[in-house]
Amino acid sequence: MSRRQQALDAAIRVLGTHGARRLTHRAVDAEAGLPAGSASNYFRTREALVEAVLGRLIALEQQAWAEVATDLGESGPIDADAFAAALGELLRDLTGRRRVITLARLAVFVEAAVQPVLRTGISDVRADLEKQGTEWLRRLGSRDPVHDLWGLMALLDGQLINQCTTPDPAFDPEPAIRTFLRGIVR
Structure with missing residues (x-):
């Protein structure tokens, strides 16, 4: 792994464990175990660091969605229970x-509220996800796959936020997902 990659993964750990206020070049160097000044050599400003972190997060998110795609297969009808299981496993x-x-x-999404360059990156990912997600919902039997996708994404994001902020050891996202998916194909 390159030092740049080490710095990005360390920045993700800083953001995910300490929040955006603690994201500094110095904190990234310390978290990565890199010599002082390393992160700033790769990312001259904090904004450049956050933008690069977004790029890394996008790559990681695309990997996660690729796992869902593998579970669902490339073609043919999708069963609501199988889809709910795949999404539940993801969550x-x-x-x-x-x-x-x-x-x-x-944390990066909050930063995007005030940094237009981040919103552009997020918009590009949303477009890719919309293309893939609407195809899955079409295969499921949705009559309005674009609309239903964003309702599903709101449900998933809500479950993510709730579980991350108030963890429940018995967390089981599948019943709500299954109910939503069955509801859109009635």
């Missing part, structure tokens, strides 16, 4: 093993 992973990444993603 348990994002609030468990990948919790720090999820919290970093949320």
Whole structure:
């Protein structure tokens, strides 16, 4: 792994464990175990650092969605229960093993509210997700896959935020997801 990559992964850990206020070049160097000044050599400003973190988070999120795509297959009808199981597994992973990444993603989204360059990156990812997600919902039987996708995404994001902020050891996102998915194909 390159030092640049080490710095980005360390920045994600800083964001996901300490929040955006603690994200500094110095904190990234310390978290990564890199010599002082390393992060600032790669990312001259804090804004450049956050923009690069967004790029890394996008890559990680695309990997996570690729796992869902594998579970759902490339063609043919999608069963609501199988879809709910795949999304439930994703959410348990994002609030468990990948919790720090999820919290970093949320921190970057807050930064995007005041940094237009971040909104552009997020918009591009949303467009890709919309293309893939609407196809899944079309295969499920949705009559309005674009509208239904953003309702589903709101449900998933709400579950992520709730579980990250007030963790429940018995967290099971599947019943709500299953109910939503069955509701859009009636």
